[in-house]
Amino acid sequence: MNFKRLFRRSETILIFAIIVLSSIIGIKSPSFLSIASIFDIFRSSIVQLIFALGVLIVIVSGGIDISFPTIGIFSGYTAVVLMQRLELNPNSLIVPLVASVIIGVALGAVNALVIAGFGIPTLIATLGTAGIFRGCMLSFVGITFISEIPVGLDNFATADLIRIESPTAPLARLHILIIPITLLTIGISFLLRRTMFGRSVYALGGGSESARRLGISTRRVQAKIYMLVGGLSGFAGILFVSLQRKASPYDLAGSELDVIAAVVLGGASIMGGYGTVFGTVLGVLLINLIKGNLILLGVSSSWQRAAVGVLLLIGITVQAITESKKVRKRRVSTNEEVVA
Amino acid sequence: MRSNDLITTEYGVENIVKSFGGAKALSGVSLSVSGGQIHCIAGENGSGKSTLIKIMSGVHAPDSGLIRLGEKVFSGLSPREAVHEGVQVIFQDFSLLANLTVAENIALPTFISRDSRFINKKDTFNIAKTALELIEFDIDVNLPVAEISIASKQLVAIARATNLDVKMLFMDEPTTALTRKEIARLFKVIEQLKARNVAIVFVSHKIDEIQEICNTITVLRNGEVVADGKMGDFTRNQISQAMLGQDLLETRIAPKLGKSGSNILEVKKLSTRPTFSDISFTIAPGEILGITGLLGSGRTELAEAIFGRYPVDTGEIAVDGKSVALNSSSAALAAGIGYVPPDRLTQGLFLEQSILRNLVAVGINSYRNAWGLLSKKRVKDAGNKWISDLHIKTDNSLNPVTSLSGGNQQRVVLAKWFALDPRLMILNGPTVGVDIGSKREILEIIRDRAQSGMAFLVVSDDIPELMQICHRVLIIKNGKLEREFNEAQMTEDALYKELS
Numbered sequence: 001m002n003f004k005r006l007f008r009r010s011e012t013i014l015i016f017a018i019i020v021l022s023s024i025i026g027i028k029s030p031s032f033l034s035i036a037s038i039f040d041i042f043r044s045s046i047v048q049l050i051f052a053l054g055v056l057i058v059i060v061s062g063g064i065d066i067s068f069p070t071i072g073i074f075s076g077y078t079a080v081v082l083m084q085r086l087e088l089n090p091n092s093l094i095v096p097l098v099a100s101v102i103i104g105v106a107l108g109a110v111n112a113l114v115i116a117g118f119g120i121p122t123l124i125a126t127l128g129t130a131g132i133f134r135g136c137m138l139s140f141v142g143i144t145f146i147s148e149i150p151v152g153l154d155n156f157a158t159a160d161l162i163r164i165e166s167p168t169a170p171l172a173r174l175h176i177l178i179i180p181i182t183l184l185t186i187g188i189s190f191l192l193r194r195t196m197f198g199r200s201v202y203a204l205g206g207g208s209e210s211a212r213r214l215g216i217s218t219r220r221v222q223a224k225i226y227m228l229v230g231g232l233s234g235f236a237g238i239l240f241v242s243l244q245r246k247a248s249p250y251d252l253a254g255s256e257l258d259v260i261a262a263v264v265l266g267g268a269s270i271m272g273g274y275g276t277v278f279g280t281v282l283g284v285l286l287i288n289l290i291k292g293n294l295i296l297l298g299v300s301s302s303w304q305r306a307a308v309g310v311l312l313l314i315g316i317t318v319q320a321i322t323e324s325k326k327v328r329k330r331r332v333s334t335n336e337e338v339v340a
Numbered sequence: 341m342r343s344n345d346l347i348t349t350e351y352g353v354e355n356i357v358k359s360f361g362g363a364k365a366l367s368g369v370s371l372s373v374s375g376g377q378i379h380c381i382a383g384e385n386g387s388g389k390s391t392l393i394k395i396m397s398g399v400h401a402p403d404s405g406l407i408r409l410g411e412k413v414f415s416g417l418s419p420r421e422a423v424h425e426g427v428q429v430i431f432q433d434f435s436l437l438a439n440l441t442v443a444e445n446i447a448l449p450t451f452i453s454r455d456s457r458f459i460n461k462k463d464t465f466n467i468a469k470t471a472l473e474l475i476e477f478d479i480d481v482n483l484p485v486a487e488i489s490i491a492s493k494q495l496v497a498i499a500r501a502t503n504l505d506v507k508m509l510f511m512d513e514p515t516t517a518l519t520r521k522e523i524a525r526l527f528k529v530i531e532q533l534k535a536r537n538v539a540i541v542f543v544s545h546k547i548d549e550i551q552e553i554c555n556t557i558t559v560l561r562n563g564e565v566v567a568d569g570k571m572g573d574f575t576r577n578q579i580s581q582a583m584l585g586q587d588l589l590e591t592r593i594a595p596k597l598g599k600s601g602s603n604i605l606e607v608k609k610l611s612t613r614p615t616f617s618d619i620s621f622t623i624a625p626g627e628i629l630g631i632t633g634l635l636g637s638g639r640t641e642l643a644e645a646i647f648g649r650y651p652v653d654t655g656e657i658a659v660d661g662k663s664v665a666l667n668s669s670s671a672a673l674a675a676g677i678g679y680v681p682p683d684r685l686t687q688g689l690f691l692e693q694s695i696l697r698n699l700v701a702v703g704i705n706s707y708r709n710a711w712g713l714l715s716k717k718r719v720k721d722a723g724n725k726w727i728s729d730l731h732i733k734t735d736n737s738l739n740p741v742t743s744l745s746g747g748n749q750q751r752v753v754l755a756k757w758f759a760l761d762p763r764l765m766i767l768n769g770p771t772v773g774v775d776i777g778s779k780r781e782i783l784e785i786i787r788d789r790a791q792s793g794m795a796f797l798v799v800s801d802d803i804p805e806l807m808q809i810c811h812r813v814l815i816i817k818n819g820k821l822e823r824e825f826n827e828a829q830m831t832e833d834a835l836y837k838e839l840s
Contacts (some may be wrong), residue, residue, distance in 0.1 A: 195458050196451055199440075203448065206437035206662045213397070215420045215452045273439030 010267030010318075014282040021289055022150050029296040035164060036172035044289045047072075047243065048202070049281065050236035051259045052266075053188045053227035056280045060192070061225050062205040062272025063122035067111060067130035069252040071230050072237030073319045074137045075103040079238055081142055082239065083150045100238035107133055108230015112223040118209050137249055140288070146247040153242040177239070187276035199226060205272030227255055257305065261312035262287045267318060277339035349375045349410045351427075351508040351539045356405035358391055359511060365391040366563045368405070373556070375537040378530065381548045382543075383560035384777055389543050392560070393510050397429040398422040409507065423453060426507030434497040436485045443468035444482035446500045453504055471503035472496075475529045475700070491522040491635075498529055515549055519635045519801065520839075527553050534796055544584065547576050559583055584777050593783060594827075595791045597627055597811050602661065602794045604763050605677075607646065610655035613639045616819040619655070623764060628786065628796040630806040633816035634839060637810065638768065640682070642816065643766050643799045647679035648672040659763070676763035679752055682772055682799075689741050689753060696723040696737040698752050703759040726755035730785055747778020754785060758794075765789070767806045768799045783809050803835050815839060 026033040047231050051068055058065045079100040082088070088095055107129075112127045148154075162174040192198035200221045203211040212218050241247045266283030269277025290311070299307075366388045373379040377731050386613050396407065398419040408416040409425050417425070436445050447467040451459055455702055468481045485493060494514065501509055513532075515523045530553060533540055544550055550557065550571075557574065559567040559582040567574070567582040574582075582599045599775035603622040611617040616638035618679045623629050633639040642749045644650035646657060648666040656663050659675045666672045672679070689698055700707055707722065709715040723737050730751045734744060741749055750770065757765060770786070771779040786796055786809060806813050807830060815822045815838050823838050 095650055115368075136472055194460065199444065199448065199451075199459055202440060203437050206439040207435075210435040213399075213419060213431070214449050215423045216448075219418075273437075 005133040010265070011081070011276065011279050011282060014265065014267075014279065014286055018286055018289060020283065021286070025293050025296050027219065028298075031170070032293065032296055032316060033266065034169055034172070036170045039162075039172050039174045041285065041288050042293060043173075044176065044182055044292055046175070047175050047236045048244055048255070048259055048288065049260065049284045050184070050232055050239070051255070052262050052280050052284050053185065053277065054232035054236075055263045056266070056268055057192065057225055058122070058199060058229055059260075059268045059270065060205045060272060060275040061201045061222065062208065063115070063222070063225070064260075064270075065122065065126045065229055066256050066260075067107075067113065067133060068229060068236075069105050069128040069129040069255045070133045070137075071107045071233040072240060073249060073252040074107060074133050074141075074237070075100040075234035076237030076239075076241040077146075077247045077249050077251075078141050080146055080149050080153070081243060083148075088150075089152075091152045092150075093156055095151040096150065096153055097235070097238055103232040104234020104237065105231040106311075108227040108233070109223075111230065112226040115226060115236070116219040116222040130219050134253075137167050139250070142251060145250075148249055149186065149330050153238070154245050156242045157245045168337045175243075184189060185277060185281060192277060197221065197224060202273060205269075205274070207228050207273075254305075257312065258287055258308055259284075260293070260310050261315065264319070265311055265315040270316060283315075345470060346461040349507070350540075351375070351409050352407075353392070353402075354408060356392070356407075357403045358394060358395060358400060359403055364563050366395075366402075367562065369563070371558045371565065371567055371568070372408075373508065373541060375539045376539045377414075377536055378534055378542055378554045380539060380542050380544065380554035380557040381560060382545055382547075382550055382583055383558060384545060384581060386693045387560040387583070388563040389560055390512070391563075393429055393431075393512055396422065396427055396510060398427075401506060420452075423449065426505050427510075428501035428504065428506045428508070429510040430497045430501050430512065432512045432514075432516060434493050436493055436500075438486035439484065441482050441484055442479060442496055444487065445485055445496060445501060446471050446481070449504055457697075458783065460603065465819065467503065474502065475499050475532065477529075491518045491519070491525075491529075494518065494522075494526065495529070498526075502533060502538070504535075506538055508541065509533065510541045510543065512543045513545075514542070515544065515546065519521075520636075520836075523549070550579070551576065559715050561585060573761040592808055592811050593787050594628060594811055595626070595787055597624070597835070603798075605646070606656075606658040606661070608658070609658040610642070610645065610652060610657065612641070612645065612651055612653045614819060615650075616645075616816070619821050621814060621821070621824070623795045623797060625795055625814070626790050628790050628798060628810050630810035630813035630817060631797065631799045632801050632806060632813060632835070632839065633805070633822075634801075635808075637816045638819040639799050639816045640768060643679070643768055643797065646672070646797070647766055649676055649679070673760065673762075677766065678757040678762035678764070678767040680757060680768060680770065682769035687689070689749060691742050691787045692740050694738045695727070695734055695741055695744065695752060696720065697730070697758065698741050699723045699726050699755050702756045705812055722759065726759065730755050730758075731781065745778070747774045747782065750774055750778065751785065752783055754782070758789065762794065764795045764797065766797045766799070769803065770798060770800065771805060779805070801839075803832055803839075806835070807832060 016165040051072065054068055055065060079277035082099060110131050111126055114120050114129060115122055142226065159176045160173045161176040161178060164172040192201065200211065200216050203214065203216055204218055204221055208218050238245055240252065263275065263280050264270060265286060266275065266279030268280065287308060290307055294304060294307060295301050350372050352370070354370045356366050356369045367492070368681070369388065369392060371493040381389055391400065393700060395402050398417040398421060407417060409427065412425065412664040417427070443464045447464040450467050456828070461771065465481060467745065472479065475498055477499060479488065479492055479496070479833060485496065488496070514526060518526060529541060542550070542554055554571050557569065557571050557579070558565055559579065561583060571809045601634065603624050609638040610619045610621050619642060620628070631639050631643065642652045645652050646666065657666055658664065664671070664675050666675065690701065696719065700722055707714055727734065727737055732748050732751050734748070734754070738780050744752065771782055774782065783805065790796055798806065800809060811826045813830060825835065
């Protein structure tokens with residue numbers, strides 16, 4: 001790979017941005033440069049990263065899913081409610097986890113049916129299903145805020161892999177989830193790059209008609225994508241509930257902005273066909289770095305959403321400009337070629 | 341043993357019928373191709389060529405009829421079955437995935453046919469390399485397809501199609517976007533495939549190419565086979581007659597040019613290095629000036645510079661003797677210069693909008709009434725005038741442009757610009773992708789307009805077309821004006837010789 005191309009990659013730019021931003025925050029408030037804050041950024045990124053991996057797959061395939069926060073909270077909240085109503089072993093961690101993922105896949109299957117089955121545009125389809133899911137949750141599952149979640153989930157919130165206590169520095173805690181989440185991230189990266197399913201996702205994003213002519217069953221790929229995203233959202237939803245140590249059906253609403261912004265900043269093309277797991281990881285880290293530390297820079301926290309919105313637009317603008325530059329560069333030659 | 345089998349193997353269709361809505365696209369079409377033969381399907385747009393290809397590749401199911409592939413007989417194929425049975429189609433748009441690399445584009449179908457779950461880089465690379473070696477094409481397989489030229493895309497598409505065990509290969513208008521050199525190379529590849537006993541179906545309406553490469557031919561017209569047999573049994577005229585159902589003459593139709601003192605356009609020492617440099621020429625009223633050159637010669641940029649779409653470093657452009665600064669399309673329009681881009685479908689038309697709206701789009705301001713609002717009557721009258729003037733074939737001007745055939749769409753584009761009444765019309769590849777019948781009519785429209793005093797600058801590398809219509813032809817080579825041919829000097833051989 002040549003140097004120029006490496007520099008143009010969004011991953012390189014993101015690493016650069018993260019380093020610069022960290023340095024600025026560090027200069028303004030030296031306490032930021034500690035193991036504790038690195039661990040904190042990780043902790044605050046866990047749930048978003050899982051959502052983001054799902055959204056990455058959808059965006060690469062040329063679609064968009066805005067129902068994932070709803071699926072996440074639906075699955076997580078419902079799993080907790082089921083645990084309590086059915087009086088299942090409250091110490092279990094596996095039961096709510098599996099339950100939440102299954103519910104997520106089921107809701108994803110509804111998206112799959114609407115999108116792959118009826119061929120409805122993905123934005124509208126998931127806007128519609130998100131409304132349906134939220135309504136169903138509030139009508140059939142519950143509207144109450146659950147402050148005491150099952151013990152297993154509650155304890156998991158403080159299951160730390162590393163704990164560094166020192167009298168001079170703040171408490172540094174690294175959650176045990178670092179291990180499964182790292183594995184999941186590597187797994188999704190492998191899935192996208194090295195499997196037929198993953199390459200079909202890229203093919204679909206590159207052009208669904210061309211993909212179909214190659215013999216790829218585009219509907220089946222789409223169905224799998226939305227069910228996978230549902231499952232990931234269910235997983236993220238239950239972890240969110242566990243880490244928050246409470247379950248409210250009103251949580252996570254609006255979090256799609258952060259996640260989609262992270263994926264787009266990570267270099268995934270909103271038109272489909274391009275995007276990497278590494279870029280998405282960096283995008284999530286950048287968003288959380290900014291959201292968590294605006295206050296250290298003297299910016300009021302009420303500006304958080306606006307800041308993320310600005311970042312999303314910057315990401316998309318950069319994409320648009322690079323694309324039009326490429327087109328202009330190519331235009332001269334294709335014009336020639338078309339006449340020829 | 342195997343090759344002996346293949347030589348006698350026949351591939352084809354019997355009595356295929358296919359209707360869309362009420363319209364019959366194919367009414368009982370049969371054809372047969374044997375391995376190691378190059379068979380041509382010729383026909384005008386709308387003759388049923390594309391439908392037939394789509395049936396063979398599994399995109400459409402036939403209403404009735406049989407598909408015969410050697411011993412096996414099918415009443416219809418799915419895309420997967422088609423690939424599995426060795427039927428491959430190279431579509432006009434190549435169907436390549438621009439976001440993936442050359443290697444992946446070539447290797448994906450192989451992985452699909454193997455039902456692989458996993459993919460590794462080495463396999464991908466090797467499959468692609470082998471496929472490219474088979475057609476003796478050398479390209480960096482790690483490049484994204486978005487970054488390679490159209491000619492390379494075509495060869496990549498061929499490598500992909502022929503990599504699997506291909507028995508029958510369809511090529512839909514494969515030469516449309518290629519220069520002569522590239523076409524020669526393509527034909528070499530086709531001959532290699534023929535030697536590998538592939539049954540090749542070459543779909544085209546360019547008669548000289550068909551005659552050069554094909555062994556047998558089937559001519560379709562309105563969904564029926566109107567001629568069928570050995571290539572040698574047909575003369576050029578017989579083929580075009582069969583395609584059109586009438587005689588077609590490729591004679592010169594350029595009108596006599598009257599003496600005129602003044603020039604509409606005068607270009608003096610125009611340069612934008614390194615694209616083009618020191619270009620000077622003039623165009624008189626009613627004159628049709630041709631510009632041709634190879635890929636990358638700068639001919640398109642030159643044309644666009646005159647329309648203000650390409651920057652000019654030095655030099656002068658004068659309209660009616662007055663020097664003008666053409667730094668934008670609107671400045672060019674104001675000076676009376678119009679431009680029709682080569683990719684008429686994406687750049688020249690609002691495809692989903694009605695024919696009428698497209699016709700009046702450019703001159704929209706001239707249809708205002710006293711209130712400054714659009715006058716429906718004026719719009720309609722103007723639209724109908726152009727539809728009848730330019731013989732646009734439609735029964736309703738409110739239908740979308742997509743309902744028209746390629747030639748008629750091109751006419752809508754032309755009418756749109758004529759409505760502005762430009763002094764000089766720049767046409768870039770005016771008949772690319774247009775069938776012979778429509779091509780002839782488009783050239784006649786140009787002639788008629790020229791006779792009424794409009795000047796034309798025609799950029800094209802269709803030499804016979806330039807011969808038919810132009811008063812003079814300029815040859816651009818490496819950005820320089822290489823030579824100018826006047827009416828007396830113009831012969832096909834001389835032009836080709838100067839080009840290469």
